Amino acid sequence: MEQRDAWRITDRLNAEHGKGDPFAAAVRATRMAMIITDPRLPDNPITFANDAFLQMTGYSREEVMGRNCRFLQGPDTDRAEVARIREAIERREDVSVDILNYRQDGSTFWNALYISPVINEDGELQFYFASQLDVTDRKMNEFQVSADKDRFERAVAERTRELELSNRDLAAALELRTTLLHEVDHRVKNNMQIIASLISMQLRTIPDEGIRASLTTTLSRVEAMSTVHRRFYQSGDVSRFDVSEFVRDLVSDLVIATGRQDIRTDLDLEAIDVPADKAAPLALMVNEVLTNAIKHGFPQERGGTIRTVVRRDGTTCRITIVDDGHGMSEDVKTRPSYGRKLVERLGRQLQARTTWADANPGTRVEIAMPIEQRRRGS
Amino acid sequence: MTESRPLNVVIVEDEAILAMELENMLEDAGHVTVGWATCLSEAEELLREVSADLALVDIHLSDGITGIEVADLFRRHTGAPVVFMTANPKLLPEDFAGAVGVIAKPYTSIGVMAMIDYLQQAISAPPPSVSQPNGLTLAPDYRERWSA
Numbered sequence: 001m002e003q004r005d006a007w008r009i010t011d012r013l014n015a016e017h018g019k020g021d022p023f024a025a026a027v028r029a030t031r032m033a034m035i036i037t038d039p040r041l042p043d044n045p046i047t048f049a050n051d052a053f054l055q056m057t058g059y060s061r062e063e064v065m066g067r068n069c070r071f072l073q074g075p076d077t078d079r080a081e082v083a084r085i086r087e088a089i090e091r092r093e094d095v096s097v098d099i100l101n102y103r104q105d106g107s108t109f110w111n112a113l114y115i116s117p118v119i120n121e122d123g124e125l126q127f128y129f130a131s132q133l134d135v136t137d138r139k140m141n142e143f144q145v146s147a148d149k150d151r152f153e154r155a156v157a158e159r160t161r162e163l164e165l166s167n168r169d170l171a172a173a174l175e176l177r178t179t180l181l182h183e184v185d186h187r188v189k190n191n192m193q194i195i196a197s198l199i200s201m202q203l204r205t206i207p208d209e210g211i212r213a214s215l216t217t218t219l220s221r222v223e224a225m226s227t228v229h230r231r232f233y234q235s236g237d238v239s240r241f242d243v244s245e246f247v248r249d250l251v252s253d254l255v256i257a258t259g260r261q262d263i264r265t266d267l268d269l270e271a272i273d274v275p276a277d278k279a280a281p282l283a284l285m286v287n288e289v290l291t292n293a294i295k296h297g298f299p300q301e302r303g304g305t306i307r308t309v310v311r312r313d314g315t316t317c318r319i320t321i322v323d324d325g326h327g328m329s330e331d332v333k334t335r336p337s338y339g340r341k342l343v344e345r346l347g348r349q350l351q352a353r354t355t356w357a358d359a360n361p362g363t364r365v366e367i368a369m370p371i372e373q374r375r376r377g378s
Numbered sequence: 379m380t381e382s383r384p385l386n387v388v389i390v391e392d393e394a395i396l397a398m399e400l401e402n403m404l405e406d407a408g409h410v411t412v413g414w415a416t417c418l419s420e421a422e423e424l425l426r427e428v429s430a431d432l433a434l435v436d437i438h439l440s441d442g443i444t445g446i447e448v449a450d451l452f453r454r455h456t457g458a459p460v461v462f463m464t465a466n467p468k469l470l471p472e473d474f475a476g477a478v479g480v481i482a483k484p485y486t487s488i489g490v491m492a493m494i495d496y497l498q499q500a501i502s503a504p505p506p507s508v509s510q511p512n513g514l515t516l517a518p519d520y521r522e523r524w525s526a
Contacts, residue, residue, distance in 0.1 A: 182466065186438065189465035190393060192484040197399035200487055204402060219487075226484035230513075252512045257488045 033057075033132040035069070039117075039125055043068045044089070047127075056134055058104035069130070072111070074102035085115065092117045092125055098135060110139035185232065192226045217291070217339075220257075224250060224287035228279045241279040243317060244269035244310045247286060251308055254290050262303025263294065269310045272317050274371055281346045282369065285354070288339045289321050289365045297325025297362055304362070317369045323362040385409045385498055388430040390448050391463070392416040392440040400434060403487055407494050417441040421448040430458045432497060435477075437464040446475045453477075459501060461493065467515065474517035481513050489513030500524055 027034055033053035037044045045066045054061060057072065064071075073082060081099045088095030094116035101111040112135040118127040199219045206212050227249050231241065251265050274282070293306050302325060309320040333356075347354045352369035387404050389411055391397040401411040412428040415421040417440045433452045437445035446469075449460040453476045462470060465483040474480065478500075481493055492511035499506035505524045510516065516524065 186465045189483045190396075193465075194393060194395045196484060196486070197395045200399050201395075201402060223484075223486045223488075226486060230482045230484055249512050253486050253488050256492060256511075 033134075035064075035130050035132075037069065037128045037130065039089070039128060044128070053132060056103075056109070056132060057101070058107075063104070072101040074100070074106075074108065076100055076108065077102075085113070088115065089117075089128065092119070098139065101132075109134050110136040181238065189229050189232075192222070192229050196222050196226055220254070220291060221284060221287060223253070224283045225280055227253065228283040232276065232279070237273070239276050240273040241276045243272045243274055243282065243319070245271075246279070246283060247308060247310055247319070250283065250286060251290060251306070254287070254294060255306070258294055260298070260303070263298055264303075264305045266305050266307040268307070270312055272310060272312050272371065274317060274369075275373065278350055278369070278373075281349050282352075282367075285343050285346045285350070285352070285367060286319060286321070288343045289367070292328075292339060293321055293323040293325065293363065293365075296328050297323035299326060302326055312371075313368075315371055317371050319367040319369075320364065321366075322359050322364045324359065325362045327358060327361055328356075328363050383502065385431040385494070385501075386412045386429065388413045388415070388421075388424060388428065388433045388452070388458075390415045390421050390424075390433060390435040390439065390445065392436060392438070396436075399487075400490070403490050404494065407491055409494065415448075418444040418448055421451065425451060425455050430456060431501065433458055433460045435460055435462055437462055437466065437469050443469065446470070449475050449477050459497065461497065461514070472518070477517055478520050479514050479516040482515070485513050 027048075028050050030050065031052050033056045034048075034050045035046050035053055036048040038047045041047075045068055046064050047066075049061060049064050054064070057064070070082075077100050081097045084097055085095055085099075094114070096112070096114045099111050099113055100108055102108055112133040113130060114132075115128055115130040117125055118129055120126050196219060199215060199222060203212060203215045203219065206215065228241070228246060231246050231249070232238070248267060248269060251267065255263050255265055290306070290308075297306070298304055304324045307320075307322045309318075309322075311318045311320075343354055346352075347367070347369075350369050351374055352367050354368075355366050357364045357366075385404075387409055389397050389400050391400065391414070394416075397414050397416075401414070404411050412430055413424040415424045419441070430452070433449070433456075435445045435449050435452070437443055439445055439448070445462065445464070449462065452458055452460050460477040462474070462477050462480040463483060463485065464470075464480060467480050467482050470477075470480060478497070481489065489511060490513070492508075493514045496506050496508055496511055496514065499508060510524075
């Protein structure tokens with residue numbers, strides 16, 4: 001009872017700071033807003049409010065004394081939080097809530113409210129003590145962060161959706177590209193076959209040996225290109241081409257085509273992938289050299305061996321074709337034939353160096369080609 | 379090989395030029411082309427009319443990718459070996475749908491002739507004594523059966 005009276009006295013006397021009860025004086029002077037309510041009076045009215053409370057809410061002491069705290073609530077105050085406070089008070093428990101309150105002038109502030117019951121030694125409820133802290137800045141930050149987070153998450157979701165869509169578009173485009181590539185590849189192969197067949201059929205109608213020989217040479221060149229195209233896209237990488245696989249096919253085809261059993265072949269091949277665009281010109285070069293070796297090296301009744309070596313030499317692809325046949329006559333060496341010219345020109349296209357030498361017996365031809373095309377001037 | 383019996387061959391190919399030249403090549407080698415079909419229905423018709431020792435079948439025909447079905451028909455109705463001739467060997471299933479093998483387009487005339495010689499031996503007196511020609515890829519079970 002004494003304690004209760006002491007509160008009233010200090011309030012009523014409006015004593016100066018630091019006088020009377022030092023605890024009461026501290027509560028009066030603190031910058032934290034504090035009030036005391038009396039649950040034993042009807043509607044649990046405010047019986048004490050310090051200056052900080054009045055300053056925070058904008059009310060005068062006369063306006064707050066004897067009133068229930070709910071006058072601080074307004075239309076946007078969260079009813080659920082109010083219910084939490086009410087339930088805690090009914091259960092005589094302490095409670096801590098952030099709640100939107102209204103000042104006397106109608107403006108709002110976020111109030112970090114803490115209420116705790118004061119119970120005496122006999123277990124009787126005497127007061128409620130409440131402290132208030134204006135946490136509007138913190139709340140605004142929280143709202144801002146939350147809004148930023150929402151905006152960010154929405155942006156991420158949006159971007160993810162865009163990426164998924166463009167991934168799907170890319171996959172579709174890639175599939176279309178692959179389909180088109182196969183379609184074109186198929187058509188090229190078929191057309192190569194048709195060109196060869198047309199020449200072949202024409203050949204059957206020609207009795208003249210000279211013209212037949214000429215057409216046969218043309219067919220052989222077309223078929224060398226066919227051999228290249230047959231090898232295309234058989235490996236996974238459409239941009240590269242294995243020289244050795246092609247040389248193996250070509251040597252075999254050309255020697256079988258002679259129908260001669262006395263020409264043997266000897267292959268020493270290392271797998272070398274070259275860019276696909278080099279395949280056709282290289283094939284034509286090798287075809288000329290091999291055809292030459294068979295024609296000039298092994299005329300009727302003279303058999304022997306054609307050795308073909310494919311080697312990687314640093315950045316160079318080295319193709320060596322050696323026969324132990326008759327050797328080129330002086331006439332063949334000096335007379336610039338169309339086949340020879342073809343080899344020289346194709347060699348220039350491929351930046352390759354071709355050397356023809358006597359192998360005693362026979363002829364040795366070496367094609368040294370940079371695997372990757374060099375830039376002009378470098 | 380001249381002693382062997384000539385083969386009766388059916389060509390299933392939608393490109394007329396290719397079929398013509400195949401016919402020429404077969405004739406040169408002493409064989410007989412008994413029929414030409416460009417699609418599945420023509421192939422079905424052909425099956426009822428002729429008997430064949432060998433069928434050369436393109437996979438892409440004028441009515442689509444029906445060559446595999448054609449090959450299956452021939453195998454079941456005549457038992458004649460089938461060789462696919464295609465620009466796209468990757469379309470074939472792993473077991474080659476029961477065919478003997480495949481020749482990849484563009485083939486060379488030499489490649490085809492060598493294949494015919496080889497097959498003639500392989501069919502009449504297996505296993506063949508000549509070595510397997512370059513252009514021909516055998517189906518897994520034939521590879522086993524004919525590897526000398």
